[in-house]
Amino acid sequence: MDIMNYGLREKYDQLKRFGDRLSDMKTVIEWERIRPLLNDLYINNTEKGGRSNYDPILMVKILFLQSIYGIVDESIEKEIHNRLDFMNFLDYPESVPDARTIWLFRERLSNNHKDKKIWKEIWKQFKEKGITVKKGTIQDATFIESDPGHGKHRKGDGTIPIYLDQNPVKEPSESDHNEEKTSKREAKTARKIEIEQKKKAREEERKNAKTRRSKDGTWTVKNKRSHFGYKLHTIQDSDNDMILNYATTTASVHDSQIDLSIPGIVNYKDKGYFGVEGRGIDAAMDKAARGHKLPVESIRRNLRITRKRSRGERPYSVIKGIFHGGHVFVTTVPRVRVKNMFMCLGHNMICVIRMKNKGIIA
Structure with missing residues (x-):
């Protein structure tokens, strides 16, 4: 440890007295267990030498920070140098990657579907803590907005032509x-x-387009409001709010086309999933046919399901309200998928910390 890092650690100890959420998140999972999943991302680990790669665990942690704080690639390097809690979360690295390096690492992660492997490994650790589905699950979806961009339109020279009428x-x-x-x-x-x-x-x-703000995003209309971008589909534990699985699609994909249910476990869903069979035990709300009212039994059933589904918006309130993840600047489904994974992971970490503070888990 050099004198600079020693001074930073001393300063952080003074800051920690005021509370640090990242310090708690840092110890929720064993980050080193992710390393074997990432070693094959680099292809220059040979005897030929060359510039050394950044630690893949450091890169994953940086992507995590970006997702839960809504920081773009061009700003994250400065934020890391500015914030002691960021430096502590990253274990005081000697150097910080620039925006281009971070972008390339995210590309490698998404193209090789490493985000899914990371998710499975982390959930393996959660299960080792005794976190399992006991009562049922809730499936829902939310829009992740993006910038549609604008094509170049030909404009006139601004002059107004004047025509003289010579005919009576x-x-x-x-x-x-x-x-x-x-x-x-x-x-x-x-x-x-x-x-x-x-x-x-x-x-x-x-x-x-190569520079369009969002190349994969699509338009859709819901409740008379237009949305452009993507959708985050999640399934969560109805008891502890933990996100069990996730999927990312464009905004125009209907919720019912994505099935995240678990075989043998009740899956509570809203009316948008009515009539669509899934792998789990279906508990979708009944939907009235056009020109016909729902019978009393169906209305009462919907009320019971609504009570079960009332917790379904909690993850989205965290993702959009705390992480500011309701709008993304990345431009393809795989890139959005990686950001969604880290936001879902951040929500799960908050749930684990809450359960630990309540004594539900060790």
Whole structure:
């Protein structure tokens, strides 16, 4: 330990008296058990030498910090140097990777689906603490907004053309009326064709864009509100709020198309999942057919399910309210999936700390 790190640790000890959530999160899991999953991410570990890689555990922790504090790649390096709690969480690294290095590591993580392997390993550790599903599960989904971006549109030079009418005004004849109707129909048809062509051009531009804010995001409408971006689908324990599994899709994918249920365990769902069979024991709310009211038995059943599902929004209130994860700046589904995994992990860590403080687990 050099004199600089010694001074930082001394200063952090003074700061810790005021409380540090990250210090508690640091010890919730054994980070070193993730290392074997990440060793094959680098391909330059040979005898040829070269610049040494950053510690993969350090990189994973940085991605975790980004996700739970809503910090973009360009700002995280500065934030690490500025905050003692960040430095302590990262074990006072000698050097901090720049934005490009962090971006490349996230790409490797997403392209090799390492986020799923990390999730499984961490849940293995949670189970070793005695955390298991006992009563049932709740499945739901929430929008993760993104910036749609704008294509380049051709603009005029700003001048307004002036036309001089050289012909005197005359009363319109019947033939003039017919010609006017025909021209209106032709203009309307031409306008439809133009709109369709522009729509196809925008779609082609979206597919081929390299700098578009969100290349994979899609539009959808819910409750008369438009949303662009992605969806986070989760299934949680109905008793302790722990997120058991997650999935990431574009915003236009319907909730019912994703099944995260566990065989043999009750899965409470809202009306959007009505009529869709899953692997678990179905407990979706009944939905009335058009023009028909729900019978009293179904209404009472829905009320019972609603009470069970009342905890379903808690993870999203943490992810969006505390982690500020309701809006992302990454541009593809795999990248959003990695960020969602770390946000779900952060929520689970909060749940574990709460259960530990209550004496539910050791």
